[in-house]
Amino acid sequence: MTDAYTKFVRSAPGALLAKRVGLPRPARLPRRGDRPGPVLGPVVVLGESEGADQVAHELLGWGADVRRRFEELRTVGSVILVLDEVSTPADLGRLLLPLAGAMRTLAPGARVVTISRPARGEDPAQDAARGGVEGFLRSLAHEMRAGGTANGILVTDGVGPDAPGVIGTLRFLLSARSAFVTGQLVTVASEAGSLTEDLEQPLAGRTALVTGAARGIGAAIARTLAADGARLVVLDVPGAGTELSRLANELHAVPIQLDVTAQGAGERLVASLRERGLRLDVVVLNAGITRDKLFANMTAERWDPVLAVNIASQIALTDALIEAGAAGAVLGAQPRVVSLSSTSGIAGNRGQTNYAASKAGVIAFVDALAARLESLGGTANAVAPGFIETEMTARMPALTREVARRLNSLQQGGLPADVAEAIAFLSSAEAGGLRGETLRVCGQNMVGR
Amino acid sequence: MTVPDFPRDALILGGNRIPFARSGGAYAGISNQDLLTAALDGLVARYGLQGAKLGEVAGGAVLKLAGDLNLTRESALGTPLDPRTPAIDLSRACATSLETVIRVSNKIQLGQIDSGIACGVDSASDSPIEVTPRLRRILHRAFAAKTAVQRVKAFSAIRPADLAPVPPRNGEPRTGLSMGEHQALTAAQWGITRQAQDELALASHQKLAAAYDAGFFDDLVTGYRGLSRDQNLRPDSTLDKLSTLKPVFGVRSPEVAEPTMTAGNSTPLSDGAASVLMGTQEWADERGLTPLARVVDARSAAVDFAHGAEGLLMAPAYAVPELLDAHGLTLQDLDIYEIHEAFASTVLATLAAWESEEFCREKLGRGGALGAIDPDKLNVVGSSLAAGHPFAATGGRLVATAAKLLHQREVETGRVQRGLISVCAAAGQGTVVLLESVTDA
Numbered sequence: 001m002t003d004a005y006t007k008f009v010r011s012a013p014g015a016l017l018a019k020r021v022g023l024p025r026p027a028r029l030p031r032r033g034d035r036p037g038p039v040l041g042p043v044v045v046l047g048e049s050e051g052a053d054q055v056a057h058e059l060l061g062w063g064a065d066v067r068r069r070f071e072e073l074r075t076v077g078s079v080i081l082v083l084d085e086v087s088t089p090a091d092l093g094r095l096l097l098p099l100a101g102a103m104r105t106l107a108p109g110a111r112v113v114t115i116s117r118p119a120r121g122e123d124p125a126q127d128a129a130r131g132g133v134e135g136f137l138r139s140l141a142h143e144m145r146a147g148g149t150a151n152g153i154l155v156t157d158g159v160g161p162d163a164p165g166v167i168g169t170l171r172f173l174l175s176a177r178s179a180f181v182t183g184q185l186v187t188v189a190s191e192a193g194s195l196t197e198d199l200e201q202p203l204a205g206r207t208a209l210v211t212g213a214a215r216g217i218g219a220a221i222a223r224t225l226a227a228d229g230a231r232l233v234v235l236d237v238p239g240a241g242t243e244l245s246r247l248a249n250e251l252h253a254v255p256i257q258l259d260v261t262a263q264g265a266g267e268r269l270v271a272s273l274r275e276r277g278l279r280l281d282v283v284v285l286n287a288g289i290t291r292d293k294l295f296a297n298m299t300a301e302r303w304d305p306v307l308a309v310n311i312a313s314q315i316a317l318t319d320a321l322i323e324a325g326a327a328g329a330v331l332g333a334q335p336r337v338v339s340l341s342s343t344s345g346i347a348g349n350r351g352q353t354n355y356a357a358s359k360a361g362v363i364a365f366v367d368a369l370a371a372r373l374e375s376l377g378g379t380a381n382a383v384a385p386g387f388i389e390t391e392m393t394a395r396m397p398a399l400t401r402e403v404a405r406r407l408n409s410l411q412q413g414g415l416p417a418d419v420a421e422a423i424a425f426l427s428s429a430e431a432g433g434l435r436g437e438t439l440r441v442c443g444q445n446m447v448g449r
Numbered sequence: 450m451t452v453p454d455f456p457r458d459a460l461i462l463g464g465n466r467i468p469f470a471r472s473g474g475a476y477a478g479i480s481n482q483d484l485l486t487a488a489l490d491g492l493v494a495r496y497g498l499q500g501a502k503l504g505e506v507a508g509g510a511v512l513k514l515a516g517d518l519n520l521t522r523e524s525a526l527g528t529p530l531d532p533r534t535p536a537i538d539l540s541r542a543c544a545t546s547l548e549t550v551i552r553v554s555n556k557i558q559l560g561q562i563d564s565g566i567a568c569g570v571d572s573a574s575d576s577p578i579e580v581t582p583r584l585r586r587i588l589h590r591a592f593a594a595k596t597a598v599q600r601v602k603a604f605s606a607i608r609p610a611d612l613a614p615v616p617p618r619n620g621e622p623r624t625g626l627s628m629g630e631h632q633a634l635t636a637a638q639w640g641i642t643r644q645a646q647d648e649l650a651l652a653s654h655q656k657l658a659a660a661y662d663a664g665f666f667d668d669l670v671t672g673y674r675g676l677s678r679d680q681n682l683r684p685d686s687t688l689d690k691l692s693t694l695k696p697v698f699g700v701r702s703p704e705v706a707e708p709t710m711t712a713g714n715s716t717p718l719s720d721g722a723a724s725v726l727m728g729t730q731e732w733a734d735e736r737g738l739t740p741l742a743r744v745v746d747a748r749s750a751a752v753d754f755a756h757g758a759e760g761l762l763m764a765p766a767y768a769v770p771e772l773l774d775a776h777g778l779t780l781q782d783l784d785i786y787e788i789h790e791a792f793a794s795t796v797l798a799t800l801a802a803w804e805s806e807e808f809c810r811e812k813l814g815r816g817g818a819l820g821a822i823d824p825d826k827l828n829v830v831g832s833s834l835a836a837g838h839p840f841a842a843t844g845g846r847l848v849a850t851a852a853k854l855l856h857q858r859e860v861e862t863g864r865v866q867r868g869l870i871s872v873c874a875a876a877g878q879g880t881v882v883l884l885e886s887v888t889d890a
Contacts, residue, residue: 241672245494
């Protein structure tokens with residue numbers, strides 16, 4: 001899936017030319033198969049708080065080579081900056097500057113993760129320090145080299161640094177599974193969720209539904225969730241039935257052919273699940289379409305189906321699943337809903353008013369849905385992919401596509417598997433403390449936050 | 450497998466087909482093997498049969514290429530079924546996959562197998578084209594030649610006329626008449642009106658479209674190559690539109706005073722494949738599958754159409770009474786009738802025959818007419834006129850559809866439901882099957 005430009009600049013003459021004239025040289029991003037270990041060592045945990053000690057202790061438990069300073073290290077694999085107790089902006093320099101001198105020792109594909117607390121509108125000096133972490137982190141992510149990423153975890157006051165949501169998010173951000181996630185801050189809002197014992201198969205014993213599963217990102221999601229141990233229910237429109245069957249055969253999954261926009265689609269889904277005695281622990285709302293056109297040329301024929309598939313169907317399906325009730329419940333005890341948004345829904349995109357409206361709708365929808373699912377012990381979150389190499393983006397005009405690929409800190413398009421990995425994380429038991437988050441998988445695309 | 454107390458019930462557990470396409474339409478250029486593999490792939494996915502070793506896959510095609518010697522086995526090998534599952538190809542024209550259902554059923558009932566798939570496929574778009582018999586003999590001589598001289602000598606016998614390919618015969622070998630021409634004679638003989646045929650065709654489209662809309666086919670059909678519904682289906686068809694079509698069959702027969710058969714009330718040439726999963730109660734229980742219906746019995750009959758003693762497609766009119774008599778049933782004891790709509794007039798002529806005192810006395814040797822059936826029980830979710838008719842796939846489509854209908858109705862009514870499937874076939878043949886609903890309760 002390497003694009004032609006990237007292939008060229010990785011060749012010997014290409015590399016020379018790119019270096020001379022300062023062309024972008026995208027790094028090869030290590031992914032799950034390239035780096036199966038939980039953390040790239042050695043890992044340095046900076047910070048003076050009790051939280052820093054807890055995090056260092058946790059990492060020792062993973063078998064990592066944990067240090068508390070950079071001295072004597074030639075290369076550094078991962079850095080965790082624990083900033084949970086900063087009280088004034090002056091604290092930041094003392095805690096962060098040791099990393100400055102070590103930046104050049106970061107290994108290819110290195111990970112930097114901050115752990116801090118969100119501003120809460122009470123203490124101006126403390127909030128300024130807390131808010132400052134975001135600016136630092138987003139800028140540092142732009143400066144990371146050779147496929148390295150920098151991300152942050154915002155831990156709401158009252159939630160411990162060892163809460164399942166924090167540990168789970170840390171595991172994800174340190175692993176190769178977050179290869180295309182950088183410059184992002186993830187908020188852990190509660191102590192909910194539980195730690196996964198089986199790190200190889202974090203979704204073992206869980207049943208996951210993926211809509212729009214027959215092709216592209218949907219198929220990648222299904223494969224990733226299956227690799228993580230989940231039993232899959234794959235859903236797509238009847239027209240994609242054979243592709244769906246083949247995927248179902250590959251993954252030993254249950255196929256359901258259904259147009260999610262059809263009248264009573266939710267009830268049909270509930271009936272299909274009951275008929276097969278299935279209860280969903282994970283619901284991935286991936287089905288989506290584009291009908292791009294400048295707004296000046298927009299018609300109902302292009303607007304309505306996009307809103308119908310990308311957001312209205314998600315509301316209808318989740319309504320039906322929740323309302324199936326206790327007696328014939330089709331949702332498990334701690335359901336995880338993950339919906340597909342888009343960076344277009346955050347920053348907007350020329351020619352995509354309809355698509356962006358639907359995808360911005362998803363961001364607000366998961367927030368509201370998370371509140372609704374809380375009483376069931378469930379959560380809802382979203383993933384917002386940036387430029388991902390798919391059949392859909394392969395149809396973009398060549399130059400537009402080439403520019404789109406380079407417009408992020410990692411200077412390349414992501415892979416469907418990158419989106420799938422983020423979804424697998426949000427589907428895990430550990431992600432219980434994440435509520436209504438929208439996690440970008442965009443290589444820190446230069447648009448929006 | 451221990452020796453069971455047989456006969457045991459052979460249960461229909463479900464089915465899967467791909468949408469049927471019009472000949473030269475969505476599946477043009479796709480082989481029988483690909484079509485059948487797609488139908489089987491969908492069945493394996495729906496019932497979780499990955500890696501399963503079944504007793505047998507029985508299938509067939511009517512328009513079969515010489516190279517497709519082991520069509521069914523090759524297709525099964527292309528699926529995730531255990532490659533040690535044996536397969537057989539057989540053929541009885543349009544009744545082919547009804548015959549495969551009977552074969553699998555018989556083997557299950559006799560304890561020879563516990564599970565099996567009955568299936569059929571046809572592609573009118575990819576029908577075999579042969580060479581002339583003379584060219585074939587020349588080529589055989591040339592291939593057998595031992596020296597170059599002999600070979601050149603053999604080839605030199607080829608004349609330009611030998612090079613014209615021979616398309617598949619569109620007619621009965623013994624009469625030279627196409628099936629439509631034969632049926633036009635039968636329609637005229639029974640006085641089947643244009644109006645009645647168009648009404649039956651329209652009802653078929655409306656009922657099939659309504660069933661699709663209601664989700665009835667969600668677990669019977671797997672979309673293929675962008676088709677999610679049968680390509681021939683015209684939900685917006687009207688009697689007015691159908692009445693404007695010109696007759697295409699019987700137009701040159703002096704025996705047919707007023708031709709009535711049009712492209713609208715005749716089934717089009719189609720491409721498609723259908724499959725049916727069958728097994729014993731124990732096998733279904735092991736896999737957590739819900740049996741829908743059991744195969745009660747079946748009969749085949751043939752008529753002397755070649756000497757004009759009976760219409761080409763009238764054999765089911767003979768087979769059905771024989772089947773019903775064997776079980777002490779009357780025609781009206783059935784809850785649904787699936788009568789293959791080869792042509793609208795075939796269905797109407799068959800019903801007319803059963804209603805005729807004269808036919809039932811003279812041809813069937815009975816005391817009186819079998820009588821009329823409740824039209825609301827006939828082809829209730831549409832049939833071949835709307836769905837299309839890939840010859841060997843039709844029986845599989847009918848059996849899976851009927852089994853699901855019977856099961857649904859028993860769940861609703863709490864009463865055992867009986868269904869009749871009747872398929873006419875080329876060369877004056879017909880096969881009929883009696884199904885009975887089963888439920889867990």
